[in-house]
Amino acid sequence: METIWLYQFRLIVIGDSTVGKSCLIRRFTEGRFAQVSDPTVGVDFFSRLVEIEPGKRIKLQIWDTAGQERFRSITRAYYRNSVGGLLLFDITNRRSFQNVHNWLEEAQSHVQPHSIVFLLVGHKCDLEAQRQVTQQEAEKLAGAYGMRYVETSARDAINVEKAFVDLTRDIFELVRSGDIKIQDGWEGVKSGFVPNTVHSSEEVTKGGRQCFC
Amino acid sequence: PLVTQCVNMEQRDPGWKLFGKVPPREGPVKDPKRIQKFVFLWFFSDPFLFFCHQEYETKSGRAGPGNPTSPRQSVRKNLDFEPLSTTALILEDRPANLPAKPAEEAQKHRQQYEEMVAQAKKRELKDAQKKKKQLEDRCKLEDSIGSAAQTWNQEILPNWSTMCTSRRVRDLWWQGIPPSVRGKVWSLAVGNDLNITHELYSICLARAKEKWKTTPAPSSETETEDAGSSDRESSLELIKLDISRTFPQLCIFQQGGPYHDVLHSILGAYTCYRPDVGYVQGMSFIAAVLILNLDTADAFIAFANLLNKPCQMAFFRVDHSLMLTYFAAFEVFFEENLPKLFAHFKKNNLTPDIYLIDWIFTLYSKSLPLDLACRVWDVFCRDGEEFLFRTALGLLRLYQDVLTCMDFIHMAQFLTRLPDLIPAEQLFQHIAAVHMTSRNRKWGQVQSASYYS
Numbered sequence: 001m002e003t004i005w006l007y008q009f010r011l012i013v014i015g016d017s018t019v020g021k022s023c024l025i026r027r028f029t030e031g032r033f034a035q036v037s038d039p040t041v042g043v044d045f046f047s048r049l050v051e052i053e054p055g056k057r058i059k060l061q062i063w064d065t066a067g068q069e070r071f072r073s074i075t076r077a078y079y080r081n082s083v084g085g086l087l088l089f090d091i092t093n094r095r096s097f098q099n100v101h102n103w104l105e106e107a108q109s110h111v112q113p114h115s116i117v118f119l120l121v122g123h124k125c126d127l128e129a130q131r132q133v134t135q136q137e138a139e140k141l142a143g144a145y146g147m148r149y150v151e152t153s154a155r156d157a158i159n160v161e162k163a164f165v166d167l168t169r170d171i172f173e174l175v176r177s178g179d180i181k182i183q184d185g186w187e188g189v190k191s192g193f194v195p196n197t198v199h200s201s202e203e204v205t206k207g208g209r210q211c212f213c
Numbered sequence: 214p215l216v217t218q219c220v221n222m223e224q225r226d227p228g229w230k231l232f233g234k235v236p237p238r239e240g241p242v243k244d245p246k247r248i249q250k251f252v253f254l255w256f257f258s259d260p261f262l263f264f265c266h267q268e269y270e271t272k273s274g275r276a277g278p279g280n281p282t283s284p285r286q287s288v289r290k291n292l293d294f295e296p297l298s299t300t301a302l303i304l305e306d307r308p309a310n311l312p313a314k315p316a317e318e319a320q321k322h323r324q325q326y327e328e329m330v331a332q333a334k335k336r337e338l339k340d341a342q343k344k345k346k347q348l349e350d351r352c353k354l355e356d357s358i359g360s361a362a363q364t365w366n367q368e369i370l371p372n373w374s375t376m377c378t379s380r381r382v383r384d385l386w387w388q389g390i391p392p393s394v395r396g397k398v399w400s401l402a403v404g405n406d407l408n409i410t411h412e413l414y415s416i417c418l419a420r421a422k423e424k425w426k427t428t429p430a431p432s433s434e435t436e437t438e439d440a441g442s443s444d445r446e447s448s449l450e451l452i453k454l455d456i457s458r459t460f461p462q463l464c465i466f467q468q469g470g471p472y473h474d475v476l477h478s479i480l481g482a483y484t485c486y487r488p489d490v491g492y493v494q495g496m497s498f499i500a501a502v503l504i505l506n507l508d509t510a511d512a513f514i515a516f517a518n519l520l521n522k523p524c525q526m527a528f529f530r531v532d533h534s535l536m537l538t539y540f541a542a543f544e545v546f547f548e549e550n551l552p553k554l555f556a557h558f559k560k561n562n563l564t565p566d567i568y569l570i571d572w573i574f575t576l577y578s579k580s581l582p583l584d585l586a587c588r589v590w591d592v593f594c595r596d597g598e599e600f601l602f603r604t605a606l607g608l609l610r611l612y613q614d615v616l617t618c619m620d621f622i623h624m625a626q627f628l629t630r631l632p633d634l635i636p637a638e639q640l641f642q643h644i645a646a647v648h649m650t651s652r653n654r655k656w657g658q659v660q661s662a663s664y665y666s
Binding site for chain 1: 454455461
């Protein structure tokens with residue numbers, strides 16, 4: 001039986017190669033830190049349910065993209081159908097921070113006519129000793145682009161949940177206020193199967209048995 | 214009342230001295246003794262049973278110390294194990310200090326006991342037959358690999374140019390090239406149109422090493438300017454990072470591993486040989502598979518020639534419009550072969566780039582178990598790029614039933630993370646069942662037609 005959700009949001013995770021995109025997502029979806037992981041070629045997929053309010057669940061469909069610049073001509077096709085994005089840089093790698101601007105430009109020029117709610121993520125914050133980007137300057141940059149900023153660590157499980165949940169809440173508010181609308185032919189936001197009145201999983205299992213075949 | 218069951222999981226060495234059974238001497242077997250004993254305790258109605266069950270004992274296990282056998286013989290002999298009636302179930306009456314059972318109850322318990330023994334024996338026999346069959350199959354496979362290697366070495370390879378297109382060789386090829394000749398056959402089949410010599414490889418490698426020396430490690434202060442345009446330069450850096458992420462579970466390409474430097478050298482040399490292509494993620498897997506089957510310089514030659522094939526060039530240069538022609542051609546054959554699944558994919562907006570990119574870039578070496586990937590490479594070397602797409606259709610055909618019951622995200626996850634255990638023979642049967650002609654047009658025609666459309 002598929003768990004029932006109110007909305008499905010498609011999120012895209014971008015940023016330079018080896019900033020830890022896959023590790024962050026795997027910490028969030030699988031709850032563990034993968035010591036070794038192979039480089040993402042093309043795109044990988046993850047999903048998880050997030051409960052933003054009691055009984056209100058959002059299904060996140062997470063697209064994990066290849067970071068190498070060469071792959072951008074492939075991954076840029078995936079922006080259009082995303083409602084949210086995590087833009088990662090590695091706090092121990094200054095260049096990955098400098099590239100944030102390029103990533104944003106790239107995304108903004110390929111997402112038209114839609115837009116993506118971005119969250120700036122300074123990753124690997126457990127490696128404080130090797131830090132090359134201060135929290136202040138990252139916050140300043142995020143502010144300039146109207147994004148939130150959060151520092152995370154997949155290894156130590158710091159702020160991973162917060163990063164995804166905060167972004168989900170922000171998008172949810174925009175959907176609720178009508179600023180983001182569900183549209184045919186757009187995969188960014190999909191509506192779930194259950195009326196808003198359902199508040200407990202018990203009611204859900206009673207009423208909402210559906211076949212997805 | 215209590216039943217104790219002791220199950221001895223080790224076949225060759227029961228090592229359990231109950232009921233006067235002496236543990237048989239181990240033959241000279243390579244693997245270390247691994248004895249696992251599981252003792253389960255549970256409560257049972259009345260019979261005071263002590264149940265000790267030894268799974269199997271091998272014939273060779275009974276060979277006395279004066280009967281030395283070679284390791285190979287002993288391995289072979291171990292195949293012939295048979296179930297022994299070691300299921301020692303002992304039915305005991307109640308201890309003397311307790312009142313005796315009524316006759317009727319005793320009879321019932323005896324009957325239950327006999328049923329248990331019969332069932333245990335039946336299970337034992339079935340398991341033994343299954344194990345025997347598995348080992349026989351493995352032996353048969355080993356024998357056939359051995360004789361195939363001989364055929365390849367003695368008959369085919371010396372007469373390569375005349376024999377490589379013959380029906381018999383093509384059939385043998387389909388069944389999988391024996392690992393001992395695999396590298397040689399791949400080299401011959403891929404060819405060396407680029408005329409790369411071992412010397413050229415050395416030159417490219419020397420140049421790469423020069424570059425590594427002169428490129429300073431990235432530091433926070435020195436390279437603040439050209440952040441965006443650093444793809445080419447950073448590819449040297451990326452190689453380093455990716456090497457340790459290549460087949461991490463094999464632990465041979467990681468820093469300190471035996472093939473770390475070899476992989477580094479080949480990828481570095483390639484960036485000097487083809488600076489216009491450079492290093493692209495996915496390449497490290499191709500180089501790694503070649504390294505596992507060929508010497509370094511030959512692996513480089515095969516690597517450069519393989520990447521020079523039109524399909525590989527299109528992908529590794531990330532020539533998007535050219536890649537789209539491959540996807541379009543793929544979809545023509547997809548619809549033709551699996552119309553129902555094709556419609557299901559369309560309905561869910563699952564486009565081929567989502568799963569094909571990884572499969573094609575790494576030639577399945579990241580997504581299939583390595584031995585199976587090598588078999589795909591075998592036929593890819595024989596049939597060319599067409600086979601990569603045929604394999605994709607074979608995989609879709611194999612998993613058609615599960616896929617049609619999934620939604621977008623489950624399909625995407627399934628296809629980008631294929632099951633760990635893929636039945637090789639079944640997959641190849643499905644690949645064989647895929648028709649690679651569409652309205653009398655072959656793959657190449659369909660692909661180039663979509664190029665011009």
